[in-house]
Amino acid sequence: MMSDSTMLIQLTAQAEAHGADLLTLRALIEEACELGAARALRSLGLEDDRARKDLDEMRELLSAWREAKGAAGRALIGWLVRCALVLLVVGVAVKFGLGGITLP
Structure with missing residues (x-):
């Protein structure tokens, strides 16, 4: 050949x-x-013959990384929103003087 x-x-x-x-x-x-x-x-x-398999694995890893990065970003935003809501509720409670209420 x-x-x-x-x-x-x-x-x-x-x-x-x-x-x-x-x-x-x-x-x-x-x-x-x-x-x-x-x-x-x-x-x-x-x-070599393994190149196709290697590229497929790299694509899978990259896809998983992108999904994990997106999930982490969404989780971070969710926690930030929850923290902001908690601070808002605490602020409203303090504003109306509900801080001294004790639970039975």
Whole structure:
């Protein structure tokens, strides 16, 4: 089997020898794109068979993180609202002099 870089070299030579017709140029561009994409994946460490599984797991983790962050934000807002309501009730109680009432 021919490597990507060998195919690219052969297509470049063919384009030079034949005056680079449209079909040859398209094939050259396609091979160059595939070679560049393979290099990019290799530089990121994503060229092996586990890469798809790794990306799926990363997406799941990111989704869980976003959900947890949203839930934490909603919980914080809920606690702040509750605290504000408690302070409001205590303020009203103090205003009307209900602070001295004892429960039986």
